[in-house]
Amino acid sequence: MSKLISLSEAGGLVRDGQMIALGGNSLSRTPSAFARELARQGRRNLIMIKTAGAYEIDLLCAAGAVAEVRAGYIGYENLFGMAPSYRRGVESGEIRVVEHACYSVIAGLRASAYGLPSQPVSGFDGSDTPASSGFLQAEDPYTGKSVYMIPKIRPDWAVVHVQHADAAGNARIDGGPFEDVLLSRASEGVILTAERIVETKFFEDKPERTNIPGFMVDAVVHLPGGAAPASCYPLYDTDEEAVAAFLGAADSPESLQDHLREWEVSDHRAPEAEISE
Amino acid sequence: MTLKTESEIQAARDAADQMAVCLARELREGERVFHGVNSPLPMVAIFLAKKLHAPGSVLIEVAGSVDPRPERLPFSTNDPALCQGAAAIFSNADAYDLFARGGVDLMYLGGAQIDKAGRVNMSYIGEPSAPKVRLPGGGGGSVIMEQARRIVIWRVVHDRRTFVEKVDFVTQSGNLARVVTPLAVMEMRDEGLELGSVHPGVSVEEVAGRTGFPLDLGAEIPVTIPPTGDELSALAEIDPEGVRYSEFAALRRVER
Numbered sequence: 001m002s003k004l005i006s007l008s009e010a011g012g013l014v015r016d017g018q019m020i021a022l023g024g025n026s027l028s029r030t031p032s033a034f035a036r037e038l039a040r041q042g043r044r045n046l047i048m049i050k051t052a053g054a055y056e057i058d059l060l061c062a063a064g065a066v067a068e069v070r071a072g073y074i075g076y077e078n079l080f081g082m083a084p085s086y087r088r089g090v091e092s093g094e095i096r097v098v099e100h101a102c103y104s105v106i107a108g109l110r111a112s113a114y115g116l117p118s119q120p121v122s123g124f125d126g127s128d129t130p131a132s133s134g135f136l137q138a139e140d141p142y143t144g145k146s147v148y149m150i151p152k153i154r155p156d157w158a159v160v161h162v163q164h165a166d167a168a169g170n171a172r173i174d175g176g177p178f179e180d181v182l183l184s185r186a187s188e189g190v191i192l193t194a195e196r197i198v199e200t201k202f203f204e205d206k207p208e209r210t211n212i213p214g215f216m217v218d219a220v221v222h223l224p225g226g227a228a229p230a231s232c233y234p235l236y237d238t239d240e241e242a243v244a245a246f247l248g249a250a251d252s253p254e255s256l257q258d259h260l261r262e263w264e265v266s267d268h269r270a271p272e273a274e275i276s277e
Numbered sequence: 278m279t280l281k282t283e284s285e286i287q288a289a290r291d292a293a294d295q296m297a298v299c300l301a302r303e304l305r306e307g308e309r310v311f312h313g314v315n316s317p318l319p320m321v322a323i324f325l326a327k328k329l330h331a332p333g334s335v336l337i338e339v340a341g342s343v344d345p346r347p348e349r350l351p352f353s354t355n356d357p358a359l360c361q362g363a364a365a366i367f368s369n370a371d372a373y374d375l376f377a378r379g380g381v382d383l384m385y386l387g388g389a390q391i392d393k394a395g396r397v398n399m400s401y402i403g404e405p406s407a408p409k410v411r412l413p414g415g416g417g418g419s420v421i422m423e424q425a426r427r428i429v430i431w432r433v434v435h436d437r438r439t440f441v442e443k444v445d446f447v448t449q450s451g452n453l454a455r456v457v458t459p460l461a462v463m464e465m466r467d468e469g470l471e472l473g474s475v476h477p478g479v480s481v482e483e484v485a486g487r488t489g490f491p492l493d494l495g496a497e498i499p500v501t502i503p504p505t506g507d508e509l510s511a512l513a514e515i516d517p518e519g520v521r522y523s524e525f526a527a528l529r530r531v532e533r
Contacts, residue, residue, distance in 0.1 A: 073315075078315055079353060099400055103417055129419045176357055176369075178341065
């Protein structure tokens, strides 16, 4: 049975207050169009999970969709520096932060993927992070060594943008997978947005190159360009002008709506040929 | 866009070159080194070291590959374009696990606030529960800093807002070897961070005045070895587009 649905339908799967992990890393293979759709649909009180995030988190913060962020890094690197809407939300007290290292986000996701309540993580001695985030230590029963235990992070939805998917939800990622394979194992449900929809034979020819098997996936959206203005290797680079335009627009609700409207057509463009060779 | 004077631009370019070679000199032949997101200077420095004195070092990078040989260096250090020519993909989770096993020799980290004890803040300015500024966060730093054998911090500004008596929040600490800035190289010693060398044309007094904690100025402070001809020509070859300049406000390619 085909799991192909529209972007609006996929966005509608997410409920207010849910925990969401958007895949990719920083401005690379980010499910940007999906984030815009959540903003358009007016989602509220989301809990965002991310190792290193940028536009997608900042956009949802600008839209007032976010209640809490658990992440190692949120910002635009040296390109544009800090994420202004995220920053404003945290500084005004509207957005809670659970301070993490990227590795502790991974540990929490691993706890979920491994079916465990928590996962030990090495490191954190001499950091204020565990105390500020409520991470507790436990003693290893064999050596007596104290280790920090990161509680399970089980997102309601992982949303991953991939280069290739079929209608059954099999997915192949070109280039670095970042945390996306782990996200698919750790989350309750998985939504794919895909540059191209291929025949299943594409995966059958090289099953070892399938990063996410279809049975783990709930929905697939055909969404060429769905990472923009972030990059999608090797198809397109980061659109720096578009990121700059967003940063200029995120200061007021009206201009944010303009930004979302501006992208609406391309986000919802239904490709003529659903299946490419 | 703010117009900068010729001399300001040249000074910033010289400082960036000096920092790039100082960072490169930290990498020793045969070592495993990692660079993270938002790390243009370390990325350039690693490629420089591999070209000059450390061809057998192994670069593991945040975009997810091992020893890439990209046609051109990207401005974003986790751009998958960086992975070109790599023989293996090595995800971030793999890299963090390698750190946890003690398998990485050198890591370059940033720092918004750094104190005498070598503690680093990447999280909050002001009271963390009601911060004046929410910073981006430490990325991998708060577990990596005590796991890599050596940590070298770089920071493209040297001022009293950065080098403070005591950081507002300890994002990370441990295994700090050196701090490289546009003015100087600081070394971590038993008594804390001290001046290792000052860059050519910079006075010890200027560095001390722009550092918010006391420095031992009793002994003779050497001058940093300036970039050699070999280093400068290698830099021009591996980084013709000037990725190393992108962290400097005076040289920023795109300005808001």
